[in-house]
Amino acid sequence: MKRLVTLLVMVVAPAVLLQSEFSVLYAQAVTFNQTPTGFVWPIGTGSFPFTCGTWLGTDGTLPNPRPDDPRCYDFRTTECRPDGCYHIGFDMLVTQGTYPPVFAISRGVVEHISRNGWGSGNVGLFVRHTFDDDSEFLALYGHIRTSLREGDYVSGGVEFARIGPYSRDHLHLGILPPSTPIPDTNLGRMPNRDWDATNGFEDPVDWITTLSPKCTNGTSQRYRPSGRPAVHPDGSLLTVAGSVPPTVYVLQNGQKRGIPTPERLRELYGPGRGFDFTDIIIVEQDELNQYPTGAPVPVSEPIFDSGLCEPAGRLIQQDGREEISIVTGDCIRRPFGLGQAFLRLGYSTCNVWQIFDYSDPIYTVGPPITQ
Secondary structure, eight states: OOBOOOOOOOOOOOOOBOTTTOOBOSSOOBOOOBOTTSOBOTTSOSOOOSSSSOTTOBOSOOSOSSTTOOSOOSSBOTTSSBTTEEESSEEEEOOTTOOOEEEBSSSEEEEEEEOSSSOTTOEEEEEEEEBTTSOEEEEEEEEEEOOOOTTOEEOBTBEEEEEOOOSSOEEEEEEEOTTOOOOSSOSSEEEGGGTTOOTTOBOHHHHHHHSOBOOOOOBOTTOOGGGSOOOOOTTOEEEETTOSSOOEEEEETTEEEEEOOHHHHHTBTBTTOOOOGGGOEEEOHHHHHTSOBOOOOOSSSOOOOOSSSOOTTOEEEETTOOOOEEEEETTEEEEBSOHHHHHHTTOOGGGEEEESOTBTTBOEEOOOBOO
8 A cells, every 4th residue: 555645636715814914714725736746836826927036036237236235226127126136035926916825835833924024014934844854944935914823833735824915916935945044134035246145045946846745744723614623533633732741642433532652653453554643633722622532542452443444544545536535434434525624624635545446345435524
């Protein structure tokens, strides 16, 4: 059995937007549109103009016409940036005045919020993401509006912000490689006299199209259907960020059962029938509280099932079909009726297992997941 990155059609749901705060509420937009290596395109598409705000794009006046003045000047050129500067990120242009959603390129955690230089009411958000070799890097999402705070988690493909108003509306994407500190200044551009220093940044489009993210489930912390906590199906593996002591739970018959050790997690239903930390979804405490507490999973014994089908909690997809299901019991599966529900609940397509046929062995089909 092999995990595959499964690309589905792009699904974007209308997001609820408070114009006063640009807050992202429970009806978050989602997208399955990924780069060839598995990162999500942060504006939901890889089709955008490459004519403005490109990596190391200049105003055409190199060297700096005023070498004694390190500042960029405040009049605009056709290159969409102040004269006297070059660009150390990539600007992804959007239709003016529409303020579309911004999607996390993969699961991550907010590291820092830059509040100056991104336009009135806008911010630059540094999010720490992880490559498939477990090294961490920072992505800078600039000219956005969001209610996220430092320490909040984001999920790949799920909206966490909106592009804010600017003289030319766009998302500025920047990448700081592993172990690179956040600079104090010059987060998006550099004065021409410093050509071609990048202040630690690298070409973001090159990075997300040639390198791969760590495969991991995400978070449902900000998903509040009808203003209430989300509800996950049986088999899901859940934890609360920052919980002391940290505990992972499996949902079984609507109850949460604590998993005592990493070793038991890896063999939750027996040898070769377990999970790892990339399968765990981060939830809010109030969601966890709504599940009654069941008996902890024994240290010495796996959860019993027949072993005929994939274990509960496994995300499965029949070859040649778009529908994804989660196994919720012994040979019972529940399909995700909406792509939005799959991502908003914190699941990831890279954790989907391909199976030959849903009828071999026969899975009983439960109600679709549409929340």
